[in-house]
Amino acid sequence: MPSAARKSQERDRASMEPPPADDYAKERYGVLPLIQSQEKSDRVLVRINDLTVEKTDEVVWVRGRIHTSRAKGKQCFLVLRQQQFNVQALVAVGDHASKQMVKFAANINKESIVDVEGVVRKVHQKIGGCTQQDVELHVQRIYVISLAEPRLPLQLDDAVRAEVEGEEEGRATVNQDTRLDNRVIDLRTCTSQAVFHLQSGICQLFRETLIHKGFVEIxxxxxxxxxxxxxxxxxxxxxxxxxxxxxxxxxxxxxxxxxxxxxxxxxxxxxxxxxxxxxxxxxxxxxxxxIEMAFNYHYHEVVDEIADTLVQIFKGLQERFQTEILTVNKQFPCEPFKFLEPTLRLEYREALAMLREAGVEMGDEDDLRYIHIVGM
Structure with missing residues (x-):
């Protein structure tokens, strides 16, 4: 971390008020030192996407970013985000949280990284805007691990808003220049996270399919x-x-x-x-x-392998990456992709006949161009 950024973060940490001496919950919240490697911890952190109704009443530790916060009376609602998943957390005055602790939680800057200990509670009404809609965390401890700047160059909610939605409702969106100038923050959005998981998934499915077929990766x-x-x-x-x-x-x-x-x-x-x-x-x-392969009798052996590999990738995406596909569709709506199994095959003369029927002038020796392929 550059020295200027380190000094800025240290100032921000120092600016957060320390707990009052008479606060009964003072050991349950605060800003931890920047260096945490002086001692090892056996604390187990639970992934946010693993917070389900099956964990109801369990006490868990979660590390995530403050996506949003909203204080109301003696309680504060936080949304904790981890990659493309998020969960609601409630800090309320009680045995484990004091009024000062609620105020502390409400004042944590957005995008700060926090460690939270809480009890998983099942909710009676689904929580809109969160991926974990059936549960919430009732916070018992909260510690700031890395404090974000108070003012960010872009808001993540604006960055994931569909352009059509922004235009129709007069709400802010983020243009490409701002995204690229602040790429690290832009990559935190659930859409960006999903896109990269899909890219990784395609390579994973391609590799798995071909290894199963006896291919060697080089x-x-x-x-x-x-x-x-x-x-x-x-x-x-x-x-x-x-x-x-x-x-x-x-x-x-x-x-x-x-x-x-x-x-x-x-x-x-x-x-x-x-x-x-x-x-x-x-x-x-x-x-x-x-891919490259030797064929024994006919080049259709290669065509068969390619066609089946593509089908296996498409099926794998639908079966194993549905969450990521739906996440991307929220910002970039599109029709579900469709494919045939087995893959449709056209001989060249059949393709020419289809194009000619559609009014395209094509010679027998002409190459098929992209516009022709789309037209078919």
Missing amino acids: QTPKIISAPSEGGANVFTISYFKSSAYLAQSPQLYKQMCICADFEKVFCIGPVFRAEDSNTHRHLTEFVGLD
């Missing part, structure tokens, strides 16, 4: 001595006293493995293309999911 060089694929522009870089290139594809190395009797290989890794284009189908850098 890692290939990304700094190479010659362009690796025709038809794609290449980035040239300085390599000591000579030049080298960023790999456009792992194609050469995959083919080497097949010739070396690996039979089936796959690779997950970055791909670099020096294509100066403004379309969403031309990226200078992306993650490639590549």
Whole structure:
């Protein structure tokens, strides 16, 4: 942590009033020292997404960020967030919490990281706005681990609001420049968290499916001595006293493995293309999911493997990542994705016939372009 940021955080910690000497709950709340490595703790922290009705009446410790806080009389409602999951926590004056403790909790800056000990209670009415809608935490202890700045450059609630909703209701949204200038905060939103979990899930499902099929994962060089694929522009870089290139594809190395009797290989890794284009189908850098395999009699053996792999990925996303898909859909509404099992296959002449029936002029030797594929 830079010294200026450290000093600022230390000032913020010092600015929070210490508990009064006569406060019966003074040991149950406060701001912990910045360095916590002087002693080890056997405290077990429970994940917020694991807080369910099955844990009712259990005393648990949770670490999360203060998403929102709302004080009302002798109680304070907090929403604790951990990645894309959140839960309501109640701090109320009683045996475990004093009036000063409630005030302390209400004054903790948003996005601060806190440790909370509380009793899991089942609620009679679902809590809207929280992923854990059937339970809440009744707080017994609360300690600030990392105190956030009092003013943030963007509010997370604004950052996850759908643009259509913001326009119709006149509520604030966050533009792309502000997001990129404050990317660390923007990545905390439930939508960003879900997107990255989905990206990870696709790679996981791709890997699991192919390993189950007998493929071997390989890692290939990304700094190479010659362009690796025709038809794609290449980035040239300085390599000591000579030049080298960023790999456009792992194609050469995959083919080497097949010739070396690996039979089936796959690779997950970055791909670099020096294509100066403004379309969403031309990226200078992306993650490639590549396979290579030997076939015995007909290239349809490869087509079969690719088709089934895609189907397994789509099914896995629907079965194992439904929460993430729904989270993204809240901000970016779209129709549920659909696919056929087995995958639809068209021969080239069938595709040409469909396009010609739709009024597209196509010669027998013409290449199918993206607009044609979408049209079909």
